[in-house]
Amino acid sequence: MKEFAIILISAVLVNNYVLSKFLGICPFLGVSKKLDSAFGMSVAVTFVMALATAATWPIYMYILVPKDLSYLQTIVFILIIAALVQFIEIALKKYIPSLHAALGIYLPLITTNCAVLGVTILNLDEGYNFVESMVNSIGSGLGFMLAMVLFSGVRSRVDASTDKIPKAYQGIPITLTAAAICSVSFMGFTGIVDGLFH
Amino acid sequence: MSNPKTNYLKVLTNGILKENPTLVLILGTCPTLAVTTMAVNGIGMGVAAMAVLIGSNIVISLLKKIIPDSVRIPCYIVVIAAFVTIVQFLVKAYVPVLDSALGVYLPLIVVNCIILGRAEMFANKNNVVASALDGVGMGIGFTIALFCMGTIRELAGNGTWMSGAAWLGIANGINLHWDSPIIVFLLAPGGFLVFGFLIAAVNYLTKGKAIKKKEFGCAGCLAASACSAAQKGGCNE
Amino acid sequence: MKLAKPIIVLTLICLISSALLGLTYEKTKDIIAAAELQATNDAMAEVLPGSSGDFEQLDAGMENVLMAAKDNGGAGYVFQVEDSGYGGAYVVMVGMDNEGTITGAKLLEHNETPGLGAKTEGADFTSQFIGKNQSSAADVDMITGATISSSAFIRCVEAACEAFNAVQ
Numbered sequence: 176m177k178e179f180a181i182i183l184i185s186a187v188l189v190n191n192y193v194l195s196k197f198l199g200i201c202p203f204l205g206v207s208k209k210l211d212s213a214f215g216m217s218v219a220v221t222f223v224m225a226l227a228t229a230a231t232w233p234i235y236m237y238i239l240v241p242k243d244l245s246y247l248q249t250i251v252f253i254l255i256i257a258a259l260v261q262f263i264e265i266a267l268k269k270y271i272p273s274l275h276a277a278l279g280i281y282l283p284l285i286t287t288n289c290a291v292l293g294v295t296i297l298n299l300d301e302g303y304n305f306v307e308s309m310v311n312s313i314g315s316g317l318g319f320m321l322a323m324v325l326f327s328g329v330r331s332r333v334d335a336s337t338d339k340i341p342k343a344y345q346g347i348p349i350t351l352t353a354a355a356i357c358s359v360s361f362m363g364f365t366g367i368v369d370g371l372f373h
Numbered sequence: 374m375s376n377p378k379t380n381y382l383k384v385l386t387n388g389i390l391k392e393n394p395t396l397v398l399i400l401g402t403c404p405t406l407a408v409t410t411m412a413v414n415g416i417g418m419g420v421a422a423m424a425v426l427i428g429s430n431i432v433i434s435l436l437k438k439i440i441p442d443s444v445r446i447p448c449y450i451v452v453i454a455a456f457v458t459i460v461q462f463l464v465k466a467y468v469p470v471l472d473s474a475l476g477v478y479l480p481l482i483v484v485n486c487i488i489l490g491r492a493e494m495f496a497n498k499n500n501v502v503a504s505a506l507d508g509v510g511m512g513i514g515f516t517i518a519l520f521c522m523g524t525i526r527e528l529a530g531n532g533t534w535m536s537g538a539a540w541l542g543i544a545n546g547i548n549l550h551w552d553s554p555i556i557v558f559l560l561a562p563g564g565f566l567v568f569g570f571l572i573a574a575v576n577y578l579t580k581g582k583a584i585k586k587k588e589f590g591c592a593g594c595l596a597a598s599a600c601s602a603a604q605k606g607g608c609n610e
Numbered sequence: 611m612k613l614a615k616p617i618i619v620l621t622l623i624c625l626i627s628s629a630l631l632g633l634t635y636e637k638t639k640d641i642i643a644a645a646e647l648q649a650t651n652d653a654m655a656e657v658l659p660g661s662s663g664d665f666e667q668l669d670a671g672m673e674n675v676l677m678a679a680k681d682n683g684g685a686g687y688v689f690q691v692e693d694s695g696y697g698g699a700y701v702v703m704v705g706m707d708n709e710g711t712i713t714g715a716k717l718l719e720h721n722e723t724p725g726l727g728a729k730t731e732g733a734d735f736t737s738q739f740i741g742k743n744q745s746s747a748a749d750v751d752m753i754t755g756a757t758i759s760s761s762a763f764i765r766c767v768e769a770a771c772e773a774f775n776a777v778q
Binding site: 444554 | 615616617619620623624627628630631634635638641642645646649723724725726
């Protein structure tokens, strides 16, 4: 259990995908204007991350590696993710229309989200087994959610005071500066794993 | 859409200045922030992405009549992923130092929106020569932006410049021998901060005319037409 | 026919891409393997000066010792040890002569904070271990502000010393 706790805490707080690994920056900056869209997007990302890992890990370990085809990793993974996103969209539309109404608009954005492809590749780079990979994926998704939700709060304050900001600094620059400050606060978590478990 | 009088010089310089993918169109933010702790990594990432971009632009332009509209995005992704993997192998084989410096961000060029964006916006509407030049221009623009970011972060954060550039034939670069450089520039917050400053500087110098995207979101994203959410008016709103 | 064309085109593109990738993979895999081997050999030569470059792999029976090797030329031993630093995996290579005196140590892999923990990579820190042995390995100056990374390095060196005793 200790290993899982370490992986989970590292993924959510220490190696936060957005604020320390710079994965998934586009949705972080693009969809974080309102709390509900930030939350919806991160639920969709977490969901796809978990499913993508559940699909790519066995395919890599049991098909690509034994057949000596591991060089197809990138191409196979991105196709699996694209197909998965399509499939989820169709399935949600048909069976859970209420969820589709909430998450549907975010799904197509996820195919080209580097956080999803990133987590599937990093799971293998880190040498995680299947369960560890799933824990890491869900943790990374939750970390993404935490960053998105917190940042949407920060952003609403920033956007409310736009007229007090120098003209050249309005919009994207001030948003990035706010992200930098959020990122500083997450740096406080580095070393927490060592402190808690060693 | 193909214009017989395409101004090739304009196509080439477009990506470097007027539509610089990083600093004007604000695309490909993930690698821009992640790998620019050293100037030389910025060059490495820029050149790797440029190689992929030129290759995918040429192939997609050649295949634009063959690829059916309904499956064009998956086709583009496959072509891009193939080029990324080839570049990855070449880097691993000939510049292993760069491979370990770029890490996971090298395969992640696949999802760099600059590349899919150019395929969708330019390569599938223009001829091969123009598409290749567009790839060169956008690639140079991307490389310059990453190099600037890397230069600022490395100088301020480590007191060095172009260190670790042995594979480029530059021995040791410059070392200012600072006792206590401003480490935060090398860390994640420094990435956001420097990127913000650079965009603000471009904004200021061009009096706000250059920046095409005032806000992040689908409307300004080149891949927007590939994204059904944009058509539904989803995304940011 | 209308439905078949997209599927055929996509399949063809996938097949051609895969074939090209396979070709590149075949062409580059030996070079990649050679480059990786070269990197390991360079690191081994660096931590164990005067080694013959011809190593015999040993088994130290320790979980955190990734590699233990004996120089067939008689210069000594090389160990690769993994521990965890401030930011995650932390891998150190240690060279020792036949008496267990450290001839060199090198940080191979780390995720430490640039400018702080990453300084344990520098020769200023690692050269302190040269000439030390198991009893004196901990007797080095830690890097200010990077105690966790410095201790991770020391733990790795100590584990290498234990591995040395195990394979002796």
